[in-house]
Amino acid sequence: RALAYVSRSPLDEVQQIPAPDRETQLLAALDREPFLIVLDGLERILIAYARMDAARLEDSQVGNQKNLRKTSDPRAGRFFKKLAQVRNSRILVSTRLYPAELETEAEDPIPGCFRRDLTGLSDEDAVELWRAFNVSGSRELLLPVFATFDKHPLLIQALAGEVKCYRRTPGDFEAWRKANPRFDPTKFPRIQDAMSHVLEFALRGLDNKVRKALQIIAAFRMPATYDTLTALLVGKSKTLFILRTSKTVTEEGKLFDEETDLVAALTELEDRGLLGWDKRANRYDLHPIVRGVVWSGLRNSTRRDVYTSLHEHFNALPKLDNYLKINNLEELTPSIELYNTLIGLGRYEDAWKLFDERLNDALLYRLSITHQRIELLEMLFPNGVNHLPHLRVPDHQSHTLDALAQGYHLSGQPGHAAILFRRANKIDWEITRFDNYSIGLCNLSDTLLQSGRLCESEMAARSALVIIRRHNYRFQEPVSLYVVGLVMIARGVVKESESALKRSLRMFVMQEHKQYEGVVNSFLGQRALWLSEFINASLFANRSWELATNLNFERDFIYSAQLQGASALGLNDYSRADERLHHALIRSRMVSLIYEELPALVALAELRRRQGDLKAAREFLDDVWEAAERGPYPLFHADAFNVLAQIERDEGNEAAAVEAAGRAYRLAWCDGPPFAYHWGLEKARKHLQELGAAEPLMPEFDESKFEPMPEVEIDPEDEFHAGGKE
Numbered sequence: 001r002a003l004a005y006v007s008r009s010p011l012d013e014v015q016q017i018p019a020p021d022r023e024t025q026l027l028a029a030l031d032r033e034p035f036l037i038v039l040d041g042l043e044r045i046l047i048a049y050a051r052m053d054a055a056r057l058e059d060s061q062v063g064n065q066k067n068l069r070k071t072s073d074p075r076a077g078r079f080f081k082k083l084a085q086v087r088n089s090r091i092l093v094s095t096r097l098y099p100a101e102l103e104t105e106a107e108d109p110i111p112g113c114f115r116r117d118l119t120g121l122s123d124e125d126a127v128e129l130w131r132a133f134n135v136s137g138s139r140e141l142l143l144p145v146f147a148t149f150d151k152h153p154l155l156i157q158a159l160a161g162e163v164k165c166y167r168r169t170p171g172d173f174e175a176w177r178k179a180n181p182r183f184d185p186t187k188f189p190r191i192q193d194a195m196s197h198v199l200e201f202a203l204r205g206l207d208n209k210v211r212k213a214l215q216i217i218a219a220f221r222m223p224a225t226y227d228t229l230t231a232l233l234v235g236k237s238k239t240l241f242i243l244r245t246s247k248t249v250t251e252e253g254k255l256f257d258e259e260t261d262l263v264a265a266l267t268e269l270e271d272r273g274l275l276g277w278d279k280r281a282n283r284y285d286l287h288p289i290v291r292g293v294v295w296s297g298l299r300n301s302t303r304r305d306v307y308t309s310l311h312e313h314f315n316a317l318p319k320l321d322n323y324l325k326i327n328n329l330e331e332l333t334p335s336i337e338l339y340n341t342l343i344g345l346g347r348y349e350d351a352w353k354l355f356d357e358r359l360n361d362a363l364l365y366r367l368s369i370t371h372q373r374i375e376l377l378e379m380l381f382p383n384g385v386n387h388l389p390h391l392r393v394p395d396h397q398s399h400t401l402d403a404l405a406q407g408y409h410l411s412g413q414p415g416h417a418a419i420l421f422r423r424a425n426k427i428d429w430e431i432t433r434f435d436n437y438s439i440g441l442c443n444l445s446d447t448l449l450q451s452g453r454l455c456e457s458e459m460a461a462r463s464a465l466v467i468i469r470r471h472n473y474r475f476q477e478p479v480s481l482y483v484v485g486l487v488m489i490a491r492g493v494v495k496e497s498e499s500a501l502k503r504s505l506r507m508f509v510m511q512e513h514k515q516y517e518g519v520v521n522s523f524l525g526q527r528a529l530w531l532s533e534f535i536n537a538s539l540f541a542n543r544s545w546e547l548a549t550n551l552n553f554e555r556d557f558i559y560s561a562q563l564q565g566a567s568a569l570g571l572n573d574y575s576r577a578d579e580r581l582h583h584a585l586i587r588s589r590m591v592s593l594i595y596e597e598l599p600a601l602v603a604l605a606e607l608r609r610r611q612g613d614l615k616a617a618r619e620f621l622d623d624v625w626e627a628a629e630r631g632p633y634p635l636f637h638a639d640a641f642n643v644l645a646q647i648e649r650d651e652g653n654e655a656a657a658v659e660a661a662g663r664a665y666r667l668a669w670c671d672g673p674p675f676a677y678h679w680g681l682e683k684a685r686k687h688l689q690e691l692g693a694a695e696p697l698m699p700e701f702d703e704s705k706f707e708p709m710p711e712v713e714i715d716p717e718d719e720f721h722a723g724g725k726e
Contacts, residue, residue, distance in 0.1 A: 002026055006035055027082055030089035037083075042095035047072050047589050049097075066107075067623060069100040072589040074604070075582060077101035078616065084112030120151035129153060133160035137173030148185040148194040154273045154287055155195055158202035161272030165205045180204075192289075199293040202272065209255050210265045214274060214286075218294040219306045221340040222333050223283035229266075232313045234259050307344035314338035323362040324551055329369060335359055336376070343379045348390040352380060352400060360403060368554035368591045374407040385420070395436070398427040402440055405447070410555075412594030414447045414631050421447060434471055438464040442476075442483045449487050450595070452634035452667070454675040455706050458487040462710040469712070478507035482520050484714065489527045490635065492678025497527060499715040502722035510720070518547030518556055525563045530679045534570030541567050558587045558596045566603045569610075577607050594627055598636040606643050614647050621647075638667035638680035645687045654691060661687035662696050672701035 003022050004011040006029040043049045048068035071077040080101050083091050102113050109115045126146045127139055149155045169175040177183060183201050185194040213233060217224055233255045256262045269275035276285050317334045326332060335358040342351035355376060363373040380389040380400050389400040405420035421444040428437035441464035448457035464480040485500030501524050508516040525540030541563035548556035565580030581604050588596040605620035621640050628637035641664035648657035661684045668680030688695055715722050
């Protein structure tokens with residue numbers, strides 16, 4: 001659209017131009033002629049706010065995390081850098097977070113940019129805003145008060161709204177302050193405390209029903225739609241709410257008889273700066289500061305009343321009968337709000353049951369939204385995740401620990417996940433739930449593999465297979481087989497890994513389980529990639545993508561796209577590699593799947609290296625280091641250092657290349673051969689040999705540190721026999 005505007009060309013004609021050419025032509029036009037482009041609310045395309053749980057984030061949570069301030073699509077970030085270099089045009093950006101691509105390593109603006117932080121209003125603007133509400137008060141009296149909360153416009157508006165509605169002398173600040181001698185935000189050394197103090201007084205003049213409406217909205221987990229508030233708060237027929245004054249019940253029934261009364265209440269709250277209205281989505285939400293003050297100021301009995309009322313409303317709504325029909329997080333809002341009320345009422349067992357029945361599969365499989373899932377599950381641990389969830393039934397405890405561990409693993413914390421998987425497995429073993437125990441071992445194996453603990457990983461997978469065969473869990477056998485196959489191929493066991501994966505595939509095909517058939521095709525594709533069989537890898541990846549459409553699980557699409565891109569890179573099809581890898585990266589960032597994001601970043605770095613753009617290649621790797629180390633993800637980490645070693649070699653930096661190859665070697669070593677990351681180790685070894693450098697001294701694999709490896713036949717000669725054993 002921008003190119004059509006500046007070139008004065010029809011939009012349909014411009015849309016036919018290839019994207020790279022459109023970008024080039026737009027930049028040339030902006031460089032040639034004076035245009036003004038305003039990019040408003042740019043934070044929505046940054047990683048932090050591209051996530052599906054963005055509505056729950058506070059700027060303070062993410063502002064200092066540079067990785068979250070990068071664009072979810074790296075191509076957008078590179079485009080911004082080019083925009084900064086145009087001469088005749090000007091670009092104005094408004095954003096809650098400063099884009100990382102527009103700053104140097106020292107976090108200064110890059111050449112062509114300057115930054116202006118709007119931390120608070122100027123003295124003049126603060127007083128002018130106050131006056132706009134027709135409220136009196138001398139400049140000398142107002143500014144010391146405003147300074148206590150950095151002249152934040154929300155607080156100015158909220159306080160002005162309260163003074164304006166003061167019944168004795170409406171709009172007279174001096175009179176209002178005399179009537180409220182305890183109001184003194186200057187006595188608080190911390191801005192946050194001063195803000196809370198001001199808001200406490202800003203709430204005092206609210207009508208009882210308006211205040212109750214604000215309290216109810218504060219209890220929502222997600223933004224509340226207008227339709228929900230209308231159904232919840234308006235009507236004469238149902239008795240729904242109990243309004244308390246101290247311990248006395250003063251009124252029963254819904255808050256408002258007519259919808260116009262609700263509109264008036266919402267308008268007053270918005271005018272006072274206490275409520276935000278998203279007009280486009282027609283949803284209402286509170287600023288985190290307001291939410292905290294409103295909710296913390298309620299008695300426990302009042303909180304319980306609010307939760308009870310919300311529970312009655314959301315519990316009466318129709319249940320979604322099929323999680324596969326869910327297309328976005330908003331469709332889960334009623335279930336999430338109902339879950340939140342059950343937690344608030346202390347009904348943890350009921351909350352767990354609801355999560356298991358209505359939320360778990362949709363969040364884990366259909367949408368793959370890890371952060372929201374973690375946030376909800378952690379609510380079952382009121383004493384912290386180092387303790388057991390607040391559930392009585394051991395089976396429920398193990399399920400919850402396992403589910404939370406899955407979230408940690410996928411969102412970049414496999415080390416933490418392994419601890420929770422072990423705790424869940426211990427419970428399942430003690431209560432003899434061997435079906436759950438075997439699946440828990442498979443989950444633990446996958447996490448240990450990514451953490452570089454390959455011996456324990458294979459041990460867990462083989463132990464699961466032993467138990468599954470002993471108890472004849474036919475569906476679970478192919479799951480344990482593909483986990484065993486993955487560990488084997490990671491450490492370079494070529495033929496037997498093929499037998500395990502192909503036997504798993506045959507079993508799922510005979511069970512007519514299309515989704516898992518696609519998953520195993522993905523793993524066969526990964527195996528083919530490691531073996532440099534790029535045509536086969538492409539075939540497996542395409543089949544995986546095709547089968548992913550069967551149930552539309554988000555993670556299946558992301559993994560398939562990443563494999564399609566990596567195999568295209570192996571076949572030197574750079575255009576397809578670029579498109580597929582970016583597709584995988586963007587989707588993984590939207591749902592915070594670090595587990596899938598890292599390999600896409602490494603592959604994109606290698607793609608840019610091959611294209612000769614070494615600076616861009618390094619930038620992709622810069623996104624890998626911290627997350628790979630924090631995880632830890634030593635396999636991805638080793639891959640990234642191997643790419644860096646080649647970049648350094650391309651630039652003639654032999655000493656730096658040796659250092660990078662050495663880091664890759666140490667990371668790929670894991671437990672030591674035969675339980676090393678074979679493919680990363682071999683690449684690092686090749687770099688070092690060609691550079692004439694010695695291999696780092698590393699400890700040999702110490703068998704005495706581990707339990708004996710369980711003996712189990714991977715591919716017995718039955719109807720599922722795959723062949724190809726070593």
